[in-house]
Amino acid sequence: MSETQIIIAGAAGEGSKKAGLLIAKLFNAYGFRVFIHEDYESVIKGGHNFSQISVSKKESDAIKEKIDFLLALNKEAISKHKEKLKKGGVLMYDSDVIKNNFSEEEKVEIAGIPLGKIVEKAEGIPIMKNTGLVAAFSRAVGMEWKKVREVLEKELPIATEKNLKVAEIAFRSFRRIKEIKETGEEPAPLLSGNQAAALGAINAGLENYFAYPMTPSTGILQFLSQIEGVRTFQPENEIATVNMALGSAYAGKRTMVGTSGGGFALMTEGVSFSAQSEIPLVISLSQRAGPATGVPTYQGQGDLLFALNAGHGDMTRFVVAPGDVNETYYFSGKALNMAWKYQLPAIVLLDKELSENTYSFDKSFRKEKEEAIQGEMNGGYNRYDREDISPLAFPGGGAVVKATGYEHDKKGVATEDAEAVKKMQEKRMRKYEKLKEEVEDMESVNVQGEGPMAVVFWGSTKGVALRAVKDLDVRLVQPIILQPFPEKKMKKALSGVKKIIVAETNATGQLSRVLKEYGIKVSERILKYDGRPFSVEELRKRIKANI
Amino acid sequence: MNNLILPTKNTWCPGCGNFGIQRALGEAINKTDKNRTVLVTGIGCHGKMADYLNINSVYALHGRAIPVAEGVKMGNGDLQVVCCVGDGDTYNEGISHLLHAAKRNSDITVLVHDNRVFALTVNQPTLTSPKGFVSTTTPKGKKEEALNPLEVMLSVGATFVARSFAGKPEHLERIILEGMRHPGFSFIEILQPCVAWYSTMEIYNERAYEMEKEFLPLAEAKEKAQEWDYNNGERIPLGIFYKKEKEGFDKQLEKSFFVDTEKILEKSK
Numbered sequence: 153m154s155e156t157q158i159i160i161a162g163a164a165g166e167g168s169k170k171a172g173l174l175i176a177k178l179f180n181a182y183g184f185r186v187f188i189h190e191d192y193e194s195v196i197k198g199g200h201n202f203s204q205i206s207v208s209k210k211e212s213d214a215i216k217e218k219i220d221f222l223l224a225l226n227k228e229a230i231s232k233h234k235e236k237l238k239k240g241g242v243l244m245y246d247s248d249v250i251k252n253n254f255s256e257e258e259k260v261e262i263a264g265i266p267l268g269k270i271v272e273k274a275e276g277i278p279i280m281k282n283t284g285l286v287a288a289f290s291r292a293v294g295m296e297w298k299k300v301r302e303v304l305e306k307e308l309p310i311a312t313e314k315n316l317k318v319a320e321i322a323f324r325s326f327r328r329i330k331e332i333k334e335t336g337e338e339p340a341p342l343l344s345g346n347q348a349a350a351l352g353a354i355n356a357g358l359e360n361y362f363a364y365p366m367t368p369s370t371g372i373l374q375f376l377s378q379i380e381g382v383r384t385f386q387p388e389n390e391i392a393t394v395n396m397a398l399g400s401a402y403a404g405k406r407t408m409v410g411t412s413g414g415g416f417a418l419m420t421e422g423v424s425f426s427a428q429s430e431i432p433l434v435i436s437l438s439q440r441a442g443p444a445t446g447v448p449t450y451q452g453q454g455d456l457l458f459a460l461n462a463g464h465g466d467m468t469r470f471v472v473a474p475g476d477v478n479e480t481y482y483f484s485g486k487a488l489n490m491a492w493k494y495q496l497p498a499i500v501l502l503d504k505e506l507s508e509n510t511y512s513f514d515k516s517f518r519k520e521k522e523e524a525i526q527g528e529m530n531g532g533y534n535r536y537d538r539e540d541i542s543p544l545a546f547p548g549g550g551a552v553v554k555a556t557g558y559e560h561d562k563k564g565v566a567t568e569d570a571e572a573v574k575k576m577q578e579k580r581m582r583k584y585e586k587l588k589e590e591v592e593d594m595e596s597v598n599v600q601g602e603g604p605m606a607v608v609f610w611g612s613t614k615g616v617a618l619r620a621v622k623d624l625d626v627r628l629v630q631p632i633i634l635q636p637f638p639e640k641k642m643k644k645a646l647s648g649v650k651k652i653i654v655a656e657t658n659a660t661g662q663l664s665r666v667l668k669e670y671g672i673k674v675s676e677r678i679l680k681y682d683g684r685p686f687s688v689e690e691l692r693k694r695i696k697a698n699i
Numbered sequence: 700m701n702n703l704i705l706p707t708k709n710t711w712c713p714g715c716g717n718f719g720i721q722r723a724l725g726e727a728i729n730k731t732d733k734n735r736t737v738l739v740t741g742i743g744c745h746g747k748m749a750d751y752l753n754i755n756s757v758y759a760l761h762g763r764a765i766p767v768a769e770g771v772k773m774g775n776g777d778l779q780v781v782c783c784v785g786d787g788d789t790y791n792e793g794i795s796h797l798l799h800a801a802k803r804n805s806d807i808t809v810l811v812h813d814n815r816v817f818a819l820t821v822n823q824p825t826l827t828s829p830k831g832f833v834s835t836t837t838p839k840g841k842k843e844e845a846l847n848p849l850e851v852m853l854s855v856g857a858t859f860v861a862r863s864f865a866g867k868p869e870h871l872e873r874i875i876l877e878g879m880r881h882p883g884f885s886f887i888e889i890l891q892p893c894v895a896w897y898s899t900m901e902i903y904n905e906r907a908y909e910m911e912k913e914f915l916p917l918a919e920a921k922e923k924a925q926e927w928d929y930n931n932g933e934r935i936p937l938g939i940f941y942k943k944e945k946e947g948f949d950k951q952l953e954k955s956f957f958v959d960t961e962k963i964l965e966k967s968k
Binding site: 180396 | 705707734735737739742747749750753754755756757758759760763766767768769770771772773774775777778795796799952953954955956957958960963964965967968
């Protein structure tokens with residue numbers, strides 16, 4: 153079996169998301185690399201949800217417009233996605249709820265499965281229909297029952313026996329359409345961007361995580377709440393959340409918060425406080441289509457300029473925008489390390505696609521904890537004593553530790569003296585200059601290819617961009633760290649380029665505006681702002697139109 | 700107490716109620732563990748306490764001292780966390796934090812320096828200024844009635860609710876100490892005359908009295924809190940209105956310890 157695109161769709165509450173994950177896990181067990189794109193509406197029951205699973209032998213973190221399989225849990229699933237099926241594609245549906253009235257000319261294979269009856273026979277409950285559909289599908293692609301059973305047993309912890317019975321009946325009642333062989337690769341951990349952000353932070357020493365629920369960042373709080381060893385808490389609002397994180401970090405605990413644009417707007421006074429007080433703060437900011445409430449469960453990259461400028465007053469921050477789970481794992485840890493080393497706010501900029509889609513994770517991207525500079529815990533301690541980075545000390549250890557949002561002297565007492573105000577502002581700027589140097593040494597910009605035309609992108613567009621330029625003479629450039637901006641690295645990456653195109657999922661071309669600030673001239677902008685990610689075909693077509 | 704005073708220039712007005720509060724708080728801290736104590740302040744005249752006392756402190760943003768203090772406690776449960784907040788600071792800007800901290804019984808001691816006016820911004824009304832209060836922004840008098848903060852705190856389930864007066868530092872010191880020793884959320888409303896904009900010293904001296912009972916059952920406490928509701932009432936009761944033992948909130952949260960991410964990755968295959 154070669155590269156395959158599968159859509160499983162149904163109403164919210166019918167379990168299409170879980171079924172999509174099951175399909176991905178089945179292919180993972182055969183050593184394939186998988187990617188799941190989640191599309192769901194902001195409703196609890198009803199509406200229309202689907203998961204699109206991309207399966208291939210190499211990483212393929214992108215979806216295509218044309219699909220090989222459509223698995224329909226209800227009628228709407230067929231009408232919404234049937235046109236996407238390739239010639240020779242397979243439509244599998246629940247024949248107990250959908251009547252077969254497809255025309256003879258359809259160039260796809262159509263297979264009804266009596267899911268209702270199968271569930272009845274196994275004495276199961278209606279939600280188990282999705283297990284039946286997945287099992288029939290696994291048979292269709294040529295999987296072995298033994299292997300399918302192994303995966304399902306692990307993944308269906310509730311009512312396992314009945315669920316397995318549904319699966320077995322469905323599996324045995326269906327036929328083999330394709331052949332599949334194990335790739336020889338080990339199964340990979342499957343992670344969403346949110347999970348990768350959480351785990352990367354843990355590896356860098358995360359102890360406390362506070363968040364107020366907001367799509368698409370909520371997954372981090374949910375995931376961490378289930379991990380013993382990380383203290384999680386959901387405060388009354390985002391303002392409390394960020395301030396609690398500042399208190400917790402002041403007391404010496406590595407702390408992170410997570411939110412989306414609206415919640416981040418409420419947190420910005422805390423971002424400013426972190427800069428002034430030099431209390432480390434890490435915010436995982438997962439963007440969605442905006443402005444305001446916007447389109448809560450859909451894609452957007454509209455908060456780049458907001459993140460780069462967040463916080464009142466003249467201040468700096470560390471901003472990183474990873475492009476897949478590997479980079480998210482690595483840079484979420486890096487952000488925590490940088491926030492503690494340089495004692496400033498760090499923002500991990502995710503987006504809906506990255507946060508909630510599932511990817512195959514490559515374990516070589518781990519990031520370990522780097523220790524912050526610690527101060528002597530004795531009586532002579534002054535919190536803001538140095539010309540740049542002052543050693544950290546924590547209350548209770550013997551030193552008097554003062555933190556403040558006022559401009560202050562070296563002890564941490566408010567001052568309005570002109571000379572002292574200037575001196576302290578320069579201290580923070582010197583600290584930032586050091587960070588700038590370190591960023592130039594990091595893998596802050598990804599480059600692929602050497603073509604005279606460059607496509608620049610950021611965040612979750614990475615997976616699509618890598619596929620879209622296949623066989624084109626195009627150079628791909630992805631800035632990952634966006635503040636301090638890796639100017640030297642970026643200009644080196646673009647040297648010799650005649651034309652620069654920037655692709656991003658927003659309407660105002662925010663990355664283009666950042667590049668302009670550094671004298672990088674952008675010729676064309678490929679923008680998408682319908683709440684959906686680029687598909688490989690669409691991005692390829694729009695890039696080719698510029699060649 | 701003098702051991703705690705930093706050699707910083709003090710800019711409180713001569714005769715300010717904050718001096719009495721500073722003395723009482725300093726004495727109370729000296730009777731506990733200074734090294735383990737963290738003071739978190741908001742913004743307003745009260746906030747300068749962070750600059751005047753030589754102890755661990757976070758001089759937080761306006762209205763946000765309480766969530767910062769809760770975060771400190773969640774960061775290190777061994778610390779004794781005291782908040783100095785103002786009436787404009789916490790009743791106006793940050794009231795949601797006050798309600799939630801009281802409700803969840805966060806183990807912090809909150810001292811509200813209630814001078815019933817925005818003083819540092821030069822005379823505007825707060826939530827506890829009485830109706831008719833004439834200020835720079837209400838030249839014809841404040842239209843809203845004042846809030847009775849004790850009533851609110853008793854309603855949301857605060858486990859330690861007290862009121863004292865900056866003009867009675869000994870009484871205040873005793874109440875602060877009791878509050879610090881209380882295992883959960885301690886709310887201490889402090890009547891603080893403002894010599895510049897709302898000179899209430901005489902009124903409080905005349906009307907305030909110390910309650911006889913050490914503390915009251917909840918229903919009685921609620922009734923007692925009505926005796927003077929910040930708008931009307933002849934006599935002003937001081938003391939601990941209500942007290943109930945309940946485990947501090949941070950104790951209920953999971954502990955943080957080493958997490959093996961390799962195991963989690965293995966499980967996610």
